[in-house]
Amino acid sequence: MVTPDFLTPGDKIGLIAPARFITAEQLQPVLKLIESWNLVPVLAPNILQPHHQFAGPDPVRAQGMQQLLDDPEIKALWSVRGGYGSIRLLEHLDFSKFKRNPKWLLGYSDVTVFHNVLQNLGIASIHATMPIDLAELPTALGNHQNALEALKQILFGSTPELEFATTASNRSGSGRAALTGGNLSMLYSMCGSPYQVPTSGKILVIEDLDEYLYHIDRMLRNLKNNGLLADLSGLIVGGFTKIHDNSIPFGNTVKEIILDLVKPYDYPVAFDAPTGHIHNNYPLIFGRQANFEVTPRAVSLKYL
Template identity: 45%
Template structure:
């Protein structure tokens, strides 16, 4: 296992893309169910040259090839300086199985944009925790046929360095306030799964974003309480709650919605909290730049998030 550098204070912002740049598609987790023609066509329409990894057509049980192949595919694109961005084709499960086989030392010297969400949270947290690297939480090729045009526009804006900010009206019971800090987070299940590892984050002073899909309500409660008991939620600068899609309940109802669970757990803290942020396992999965400083403004139901 390669031990990453300890100093993440300087931060890494990869160069923004320009027309003619190469973007690589790899599958660090689950295998693809179908070809990615829509995604390739979209990326090419942005003027990018698309390079597909061996994992795009690989299959090993539910994975896109075995752990060694998936690590080798990612390694190849990290080490190839002609590749300016790497987009994960999909999530699922499997990134945590191969990440310790990857040497990020070349990435530290020549950073490039890494894009994805869900299971790709493991890579987001690892690169931010160890290198202060900015990465993009956004749509992946497998989602593009069902993605909103708006969400795809935000991905292009993030990759090409255009200004990015969000204003929306929430339905949940927000907690008003203002906060600024480095944006971090991702899928709640994955944040809990990397806790205590070399890929874990320092949450203090961060604007934390969370989302999840297909979980039981009691499990959401348990995961958030696990983070709270680990001291992760006490010193946030703000909490942004995205999509919690397809939530499940037991025969005996848990008795709280996701917003009620969240507010009950963070009730003694005073940082701003907002719900319904347009990111997560939803068609309008808008892009977020993790590792970038943001300004969060929550005034009643009106929410603003500006990347600084």
């Protein structure tokens, strides 16, 4: 797995908009944050060009991202928001120059599409909060402070450890492997494609937002039927936020659905990890080897 170069003061960080649009006002908090880190923000050309719900038509969004992918002066790419649209760009993007000059990719949710691409290319990336999350002023920066500090540490070459409280539903155990995964809906949408997430021997991270319980069950069964749950070294379950049920109840919670599906396997499982569509969405380095341990007292993730 290739690790992109870490950043140094004065480096340029590109802000890309591969999915939904963002407003100039919503960008202000992250521009100030980047400058406070002694980095230079560079905006993709399409970033303030809304087209329906997107930040421009597909070719325009792809061209904006491609320009920063290929620019050797850009040391990291931070997607300003998710929503929907990243998967529509894959047929338009060329990662050949990026492979020769890799840089950090930051984001989550819809950006899982690009995490999957980079996992298949053997390049590490960072599952992390996005600028849109910082635009919920006046509380957002405080709500995300720990996650932002950890993200800064990673970008500049440190590897902060993660420890969080255990839950009664957790399955104890330990594993040593690379992290992979992201948003469940996007992992599901890429099953069977050349961009399907590689999970064998790895620690899989999943999270999601605004889904029905039956659909979570369906998506996870698809992952299982594709063999993506069978050979894991561990499973980390982040936020499943704003989950819905039908008028006739589905009958199982998210935790119950997951525990039933992984019952044949013996790897550790940790719920309520601080990642996903939540406050303090803690950054995770996809592709980086880590020790993962789940005990009755706590859950820990320590990078190697």
